[in-house]
Amino acid sequence: MITTDFSPGSPCWLDLGTPDVPAAAAFYRTVFGWDYEAMGETEDAGDAGGSGEAEDFEGGMFRKDGKIVAGLGKLTEKGARSAWMIYYSVADADATTQAVEQAGGTVRVPPMDLAEWGRMAQYSDPLGGQFAVWQPGSNKGVDLVDDPGSLSWTELYTSDAAAAKEFYGSVLGWWYSDMEMPGGEGTYTLITPAGLPAERMHGGLLQLPADQLTLTGGRPYWHPVFAVADCDATVATVTGNGGSVQMGPADVPGVGRLAVCLDPANADFVVLAAEEG
Numbered sequence: 671m672i673t674t675d676f677s678p679g680s681p682c683w684l685d686l687g688t689p690d691v692p693a694a695a696a697f698y699r700t701v702f703g704w705d706y707e708a709m710g711e712t713e714d715a716g717d718a719g720g721s722g723e724a725e726d727f728e729g730g731m732f733r734k735d736g737k738i739v740a741g742l743g744k745l746t747e748k749g750a751r752s753a754w755m756i757y758y759s760v761a762d763a764d765a766t767t768q769a770v771e772q773a774g775g776t777v778r779v780p781p782m783d784l785a786e787w788g789r790m791a792q793y794s795d796p797l798g799g800q801f802a803v804w805q806p807g808s809n810k811g812v813d814l815v816d817d818p819g820s821l822s823w824t825e826l827y828t829s830d831a832a833a834a835k836e837f838y839g840s841v842l843g844w845w846y847s848d849m850e851m852p853g854g855e856g857t858y859t860l861i862t863p864a865g866l867p868a869e870r871m872h873g874g875l876l877q878l879p880a881d882q883l884t885l886t887g888g889r890p891y892w893h894p895v896f897a898v899a900d901c902d903a904t905v906a907t908v909t910g911n912g913g914s915v916q917m918g919p920a921d922v923p924g925v926g927r928l929a930v931c932l933d934p935a936n937a938d939f940v941v942l943a944a945e946e947g
Contacts, residue, residue, distance in 0.1 A: 672815045672822060672872045676759040679842045679863035680872050681824050682811030683757035683804050684894050685741030687750065688935050691728060694742060697933055701907050702819040702896065704732040704739060737813035739820045751885065752935035754894050755792070755802050756824050758842055763789045763805040769841045781805075795837050797830060799890030803842075816897060822942060823895035824861075824873035829888065831859060831877035847871075852923060885938055893930075893938045901927040901943040908933075908941075 676682040688694040695706035708730035729743040745752055760766045763781040770777060770793045778800065779792035787809035792802040804811065814820040828834045838844050843864035848857050862871040880888035898904040901919045908931045909915060916938065918929030926944040933939070 671869060672824075673870070674811065674813065674815055676806065676811045677863050677866060677870075678759055678761050679844055680759055680866075680870070681756055681821065682759040682806070683741070683802075684754055684812070684821060685743055685757075686752070686754050686937055687743055687745040687747070688752045688933075688937065689745050690935065691730075691742060691744055693934060694937075695730075695732075697911055697913065698732060698742075700911050701904060701913070702734065702739075702898075704734055704819065706742060707731045707733060734814055734817075734819045739812055739814050752933070752937040753800070753891065754937055754939060755800065756892050756894060757790065757802040757804040757811075759811065760803045760805055760842070763791045763803055766803050766841060767791055767793075773837050773840045775837060775841065783807075795890065796833060797828060797890050798886070799826060799828060799834070799892060801892055818897050818899045820897060821894050822897035822944070823940070824892060825895060825940065826873070826875040826890060826892050827878050827883060828875055828890035829878065829880040829883065830890075831857070831875055834875055834890065835859060885936065891938070893940060895928075895940040895942050898941045898943050901929055901941055904941045904943075905929045905931065 672681055686694060698704045731738050732740040732742055767777055767781055774796040776794040778794055781789055781791040783789050786807050788807040789805040790802060794800050816822045826834060835846055845862045845864055847860045849860060851858050859875045860871045861873040862868060883889060885891060905915055905919055912934035914932045916930040916932060919927055921927050926942050928940055928942040930940050
């Protein structure tokens with residue numbers, strides 16, 4: 671499970687890059703009940719569609735019941751697709767950057783300070799999967815996880831699971847355990863931060879043929895899994911507000927009921943109603 675103690679190697683932040691910030695804010699407000707607070711906005715941040723009072727929709731925060739759950743920003747990188755970026759907590763972003771380079775990854779955004787909040791960097795793994803790290807300052811990460819409407823898992827789709835395990839293990843110190851998927855559909859690798867017990871596993875990776883990684887033209891990609899109370903109801907809200915479904919809803923024994931969704935700008939995410947008990 672994901673917690674807010676943000677041990678090194680665990681997910682601590684996520685943000686969405688989108689071509690239309692007000693539209694994305696309105697979509698996620700409807701789907702998850704999130705409020706959007708634009709940076710520097712002084713008017714009512716709960717009106718995601720905007721009342722015309724505030725014009726700064728280039729970036730801000732999503733909140734659930736007043737607690738920060740994610741960030742939102744304007745997609746500015748030429749040729750980039752709309753996607754969620756997941757950040758993992760590290761003690762030293764500069765040392766992590768060196769480890770990325772030594773392991774064959776690429777530095778997309780070199781380490782940089784964000785005021786007193788912390789230090790961040792963004793990378794691609796050797797096959798092109800994009801991720802980021804956060805060295806905490808005054809800001810450790812999001813305020814709410816593992817509750818309905820918040821991050822509960824992270825997941826990598828990759829064309830080479832063995833290479834991914836080697837890379838992320840060397841960079842972030844992750845431990846792995848493999849489990850066979852139902853129906854002989856392959857092996858799913860569970861991820862746990864180094865030194866933590868199995869109940870603190872925070873994500874997984876799945877090997878898929880490159881021709882099934884259609885969102886990125888064959889490159890690996892990470893996506894967030896959001897906890898929900900009712901998977902089918904959430905999916906209906908997604909499709910009723912301009913989003914779509916890639917897979918599901920489907921029951922996964924021992925996990926719960928889930929669906930792989932796309933928002934109106936084709937950023938992918940998973941919704942999961944976990945099994946009780």
